[in-house]
Amino acid sequence: MKKKKIVGTTIYHVLVLLGAFIMVYPLLWMIFSSFKPSATILPTATQLIPSEWTLSNYFTGWKGFMGYTFATFFKNSFFIATLSTFGTLISSAFVAYALKRLKFGLNRFLFILVLATMMLPPQILMIPQYMWFRHLNWVGTFYPMILPYFFAIQGFFVYLIMNFIGGIPKELDEAAKIDGCSYFAIFFRVILPLITPALITSAIFSFIWRWDDYLSALLYVTKADMRPISLALKLFNDPSAGSDIGATLAMSTLSIVPATIIFLFFQKSLVDGIASTGIKG
Amino acid sequence: MKKKKTFKQFLGQESTAGYIFSLPFIIGFLMFMLVPMILSLYYSFCKYDIQSAPQFIGFQNYINIFHDSSFWKAMGVTCYYALIGTPLKVVFALIIALILVRNTKLTPFYRAAYYLPSIIGGSVAIAILWRRMFEPTGTINAVLSIVFPGITNFNWFGEGSAIWVLIILTVWQFGSSMLIFLSALKQISKELYEAAVVDGANSWKKFWKVTLPLLTPTIFFNLVQQTINSFLAFTQSKLITDGQPKDSTLFYTLYVYKKAFPAMGKSQMGYASALAWIMLIVISLVTALLFWSRSKWVYEE
Structure with a gap:
């Protein structure tokens, strides 16, 4: 009986955690992609963690446009x-x-x-x-x-x-x-x-x-x-x-x-x- | 000296204080609601392009709207979005609330994760992200093609599916409805469940006979609020699809905006004002309808 309960609790947590991951996935994708070299973002769209980390997107982006940062x-x-x-x-x-x-x-x-x-x-x-x-x-x-x-x-x-x-x-x-x-x-x-x-x-x-x-x-x-x-x-x-x-x-x-x-x-x-x-x- | 004292007495009166403290709202209501509404009611009977003086034309705007196919299209798109998006959102909110009502050490973390999209979902950043994710070469197709290899380069922004990109976005933000359900669930007394168990009810029966009836006021509340929100959706459709393709995502508020501030040609402020008034009437009717249905299915203690 006790063992059954542990299995049930584990399944519960795995499923809820999976749901939570799907919910925040778009945000994670945005955040992690912003640290990838720009050209590799779409080709590696299914890979969440960048294989090469860079801050260059932040430097380019911060410059803004039309003379305003x-x-x-x-x-x-x-x-x-x-x-x-x-x-x-x-x-x-x-x-x-x-x-x-x-x-x-x-x-x-x-x-x-x-x-x-x-x-x-x-x-x-x-x-x-x-x-x-x-x-x-x-x-x-x-x-x-x-x-x-x-x-x-x-x-x-x-x-x-x-x-x-x-x-x-x-x-x-x-x-x-x-x-x-x-x-x-x-x-x-x-x-x-x-x-x-x-x-x-x-x-x-x-x-x-x-x-x-x-x-x-x-x-x-x-x-x-x-x-x-x-x-x-x-x-x-x-x-x-x-x-x-x-x-x-x-x-x-x-x-x-x-x-x-x-x-x-x-x-x-x-x-x-x-x-x-x-x-x- | 004596006069000053009476003035002080006047200030000390409860009713004087009442008016002084509510003065911001009185001014705000007149300045930023009543006057603009009266102005727009007047303009809705005018031909008005902002540049030249308004010209009174009676009910002509309203008559034209009735014969305007884009108006009917926008009304249809908005109803479709509201009728599909709202129930889906409320059902999701309810299901997840029922799952998260169980108290574990990780529950606050889960609750935060499911609620976070609601907090930032209205931002321009999310609209941009959504557009990028659903592009043919975007991450949605990339992820889907792992599971269904045939699906590569599906065009989400085609005529039939573009509205679904927006529906998915609104359903994703079920978090605040979920929190309202969670607090309602916690208020259901344990004794009711215990009594149900004594009567031999299983969990399925407990849900249908105890939980659901007691939640109907909350379901009602969420439905009203989310329906009104769907009818007024603007930012995300403006940014993600701009009503395209072929007006298949032309939400009503977006149509009003486009009439008032067209990308090309003259503004039709009078026409847009009439459209806004029609919207107000429609929303009032829908709300009234929901309230009328209330007595039919909402459980009152």
Whole structure:
């Protein structure tokens, strides 16, 4: 009986491990291929580990195209993703506090609006927003990719933080109030420190989504020096850029490094965030 | 001095604080959602090429859309993708969740490996990789030809199979649905299973009579979310196939984009606005349909 169980467990692990390998195989293929001499990547496509290791793809790729290196593109992406994430966090936390804890006339109405915006996909707003930003003369600037996020436009994050505030005992607010704290002091001294886990989860998702955002870059970036990594990679891969497969795979690998590092370090926050809110990935 | 104090009192009121704290959303909603939506509703009744002033033409855009064969093609492609991709993705997510619910020392590692594709799947890097992998000389054909020697140089980007390259890509990203299933599975109480065993149920019966009914709310949730996502797929089809060949992967959002920002010729913003409004109505209808079906098969405690 015991022997049978060991055999069963072994088979289980072998099969699950095989599945896991198939799942990450495309990524492994990309990473390992980026260290092969460019000309050998396709002929040795079935061989995962390079027989000859080289960093030359990274050097060629980093030079970029049309006079801009990948340093520019990475810097742009970091700038956009960091600022828009900061805006999302602070504005969503404000709104979540108001909707969850404060009584005022429009509270219920605004909450329903937040839920409605969660259902309204950004792709639907693509054309309307483009025309509006054109009126505002924002096309060709970073504004459309950063400023809206300072106004809690992603209802999903408001909802996530609201749920979290719901778990904080109300007695804490009341005790602070008796001590003479204003609502602003309660928010900054009591609520904000306690919702750190929700803010971390939100920051991770926001950063990764903004980093990957290709549609906004496609619509609003008109100058070469403002390209974020998503748009730059796409152009770099075009045959007209004269790209070679090795350099493209090397830069693609670099572009997923931030998301992968965040994933490895904050796996628990990510998993908890998804489990508690049913986020899309 | 007295005036200042009353202002302070006003600030100290709970309702004042409520409005101040929700101000970002109020401004954001007006500025970045309501105004653009109203603008686009107006433009959807106009002929508008961005360069010259919009010209009111009534329902003409909507009438033209109805007779536009590319519109119907895009609608068909999107429905095909949603109707095949979504169930496949949810079924995969459920099966893997059932396998990974068993707690072993290696489980966190497995969970990470199956979830990782969801985290990075939306990036341009993955789109580029997918295109390269499915090229006739790419790694997919190379690996397949080891198992099936006849398959060399199969053209994945042909008319019938190109959509499948995109379906495989979306199914590959079943990780977040899987995590939602995993947390739901952990909430099913052990006593229910024990009671089922007392009643003489085997594992097969336990799954059909206990696990599956209790998971239906989660299945419903995942189906709604993934269906909406499939209807809105843009980046990956734009980057991997650009709607080709012969519009066989022309997703609806991509069609809207191409009307608004054509590679050649004049922009048709009015027409694109009308297309976007139709999409919003279709998505609302599909969501309503799913919610209507809810009472038929979702188990409520």
